[in-house]
Amino acid sequence: MTSRLPAILLAALLTLPAFGSTQEAPADNLLKLHQMRLAAQRSLGDFYMYNGMEGDQRYARMIDESLQTADARLKELGAMPGDTTKALHAQLAREWQTYISELTGLVAGLKQNGYTDLQPVADLTERNRRLMELSNELYARIQQEGATQVPPLTQRSRDQSLLMQAIAVDYASRSASIGGSFIGTAGGKALDELAGEFSQQLTSLEQAPQNTPEIRQRLDGISTKWRYIESSLKNYNEKSVPFLINKYSDRIIDGLEDVSARYAAAQS
Known part of the structure; x- marks a missing residue:
C-alpha cells in the first residue's frame, strides 16, 4: 500500500x-x-x-x-x-x-x-x-x-452515476468473496435487478426531449459501453469478469458526469 x-x-x-x-x-x-x-x-x-x-x-x-x-x-x-x-x-x-x-x-x-x-x-x-x-x-x-x-435531468444523471458505482462495487464484492463469503452492498437487490434498473433509466435519459446533439452523442457512447457489460451483470453467476466491469463502469460514470455537467449548464 x-x-x-x-x-x-x-x-x-x-x-x-x-x-x-x-x-x-x-x-x-x-x-x-x-x-x-x-x-x-x-x-x-x-x-x-x-x-x-x-x-x-x-x-x-x-x-x-x-x-x-x-x-x-x-x-x-x-x-x-x-x-x-x-x-x-x-x-x-x-x-x-x-x-x-x-x-x-x-x-x-x-x-x-x-x-x-x-x-x-x-x-x-x-x-x-x-x-x-x-x-x-x-x-x-x-x-x-x-x-x-437540482434540475431534474442533472439529478437523474447523477443518480445514474451512483447506481453504476453501486453495481460496480457489488460486483467486485461478489468476485472477492472474502473468507468464502459474499458481502452484499446493494441493499439486498440482485445484480440482474440493478442492471435492469440501470438499463431502463438510461433509456429514459436517452429519450429526454431536452437532449442536445452533443448530449445525445455522449449518451450513445455510454449506451454502447453499457451494452458491452450488461449481459455479464445480468448473468453474474456464470463467469466472473471483475476487471472488465471495473474498467467499463469507470468509463460509464465519467460519461454520465459529463452529461450531468452539460445538463446543469443548459438548465442554469
Whole structure:
C-alpha cells in the first residue's frame, strides 16, 4: 500500500475544524457532495478489487486516489445553509475519519498478511453504507435549507452515476468473496435487478426531449459501453469478469458526469 494513506488520515484529522469555513453557493456544495459520494463509494469497490486481485498495486493506488478525491471534495464544502445541515455535515466528517482509518488498517493488514478476516470487511461495508446514507441525507437537506433544487435531468444523471458505482462495487464484492463469503452492498437487490434498473433509466435519459446533439452523442457512447457489460451483470453467476466491469463502469460514470455537467449548464 502506498504511504500516502496514513498521511490522508492525519491531514483529515488536523484540518477537521476547517470544514465549512468558506462560502459556497448551495449548487456548488451539492456538486462537491455528489462527487464525494461517488469517490467514497468507489473506494470500497477499489478495496474489493485489491483483495480479489491478490494485492495488485494498481488497486492500492486506486484506493489512494479515491480517498484523496473524496477527502478533498468534503473539505471543499462551504458553509451549510441551516442548523440541520450543519449537524449532518459534522456527523459526516466524523464518520469519514473513521472510515479512512478502518480502510487504511484493512489495506495494511492485507498487505502484511496476504488475507483479511470477514468481520472487519463487513464492518467497513457497513461504515460505507452509513456514509452514503448521511451524504444522501445531507444532499437532500442542503436543497431544503438552501432553498435550491437540482434540475431534474442533472439529478437523474447523477443518480445514474451512483447506481453504476453501486453495481460496480457489488460486483467486485461478489468476485472477492472474502473468507468464502459474499458481502452484499446493494441493499439486498440482485445484480440482474440493478442492471435492469440501470438499463431502463438510461433509456429514459436517452429519450429526454431536452437532449442536445452533443448530449445525445455522449449518451450513445455510454449506451454502447453499457451494452458491452450488461449481459455479464445480468448473468453474474456464470463467469466472473471483475476487471472488465471495473474498467467499463469507470468509463460509464465519467460519461454520465459529463452529461450531468452539460445538463446543469443548459438548465442554469
